[in-house]
Amino acid sequence: MGKRFLIISILCYLSSFWGQAHELRPALLQIKQTDSIHYSVFWKIPRLGDKVPGIFVDIPSGQLQASGQPSPTTGYIVYAYELTAPDGIRGKRIGIEGLENTLVDALVSIQFLNGEGISLMLQADRTHAKVPEQATTWNVIKTYTILGIEHILLGFDHLLFVLALVLIIGQFSKLVKTITAFTLAHSLTLALVVLGHVSLPGPPVEAVIALSIVFLALEILHLQHGRPTITRRKPWLVAFTFGLLHGFGFAGALSDIGLPHGEVPLALGFFNLGVELGQIAFVSVAWLLIQWIPWQRPIFRPLKKVPAYAIGTLAMFWTLERIIGMI
Structure with missing residues (x-):
């Protein structure tokens, strides 16, 4: 019992770190052209x-001027700017200073007056990039x-659910x-939500996702005691x-x-x-x-x-944390 209590205590301590790691979202730089030389810029930094x-x-080819006070949103802080670029930004360098000192990636989304859109990904080893002269399918x-891969590998609650199934x-x-x-289930929900056909509030969904992992942790214990389980x-x-729930x-x-x-x-499919x-x-x-682990050996039993x-403790911590966050 003492060893079990020690393991659970350590996991509770570490879960605060893992909980923050789950929130490691990309920064988002949105640039929208408003006339021949002006652009509105929104810079969202994850908290x-x-x-x-x-x-x-960092946009060396233009003059960036703040157009309002920073405003906090759920998980982000948002800065608004006006960019003046007489020579335009096509073919020019654009970047994020300080990105090399973080674990954060930055998505750059540019929309031009003619409706053309360009997406770029900046990372610690590539903090600046040249804006293409024309949008390409390959960039999207x-x-x-990359965003999809990073989201699942940094989404510890989704990974714990899958690990429990394994x-x-x-x-x-x-x-x-x-x-x-x-x-199939989370792909269906993802598409329906993104295309605007269904919606659910985020915080309750996140809490129930954590609770679904608690359910699977209990299923593992029932199996180990020889009890039949629906899973x-x-x-x-x-x-x-x-x-379906995880898709939300x-x-x-x-x-x-x-x-x-x-x-x-295209973007939805490749995400x-x-x-x-x-x-x-x-x-x-x-x-x-x-x-690979020989569970039958006395040392591993x-x-x-x-x-x-471990899975149940972390998932229960997330469940309580997310419920408290809604109060």
Whole structure:
């Protein structure tokens, strides 16, 4: 009992760090042309708890002037500017100063008067880029695929849900079918929300997503005690049902980021593809590691329940944290 209490205590302490890591969203620089030489600029920086990364817009070819006071929104702080660029910004360098000192990526979304849109991704190793003379499909594909991969790999609640499914199912062929059901469900919800057909408030959805992980942690413990569970009998049904809910979480992140004007289906499709690539990589590695551990050996038997308690403890912490955040 003492060892179990110690493990749970450590996990509770670390969960505050992991909870913040789940909030690691990209910064967003939106530039919209208003006439031949003027642009409105909105710079959204993600807040990491109470902290805001020291990153700044850098557009050497124009004059940037603040057009209002910074305004906080859910998870972000937003700065508004007016950009004057007599020579335009096509073919010119644009960047984010200080990005190399953070773990934050920055999505640059540019919309011109003729309706043409350009998307760029800036990262710690590429803090500046040249604005293309013309929009290309490849820029949208690359940018939104990377965003999808990053979102799933930094979305620890989604990963814990998938990890719990891996622990419950075990058999790889059955696991593939289950993950496919989860994929179909969250892809459906993601598309419906982004295209404006359905909507749910974000905070309650996030709380229930965490609660779905608690449910799977309990299912793991029931299995270890030899009790039948619905997840073991019909894993695809559980994965599909909760996948619909997790899709709302993916949609919330994509709504924060935004989709390029005129390229919504393309960006949505490749964001979803990125999510799936990240998910497949995680499931493959997790399954191989679990199969590699010789659970029957005496040294590993006491550790068999640790994953269920670890997953359940973190998920319960997130559930309570998100419920309290709504009060």
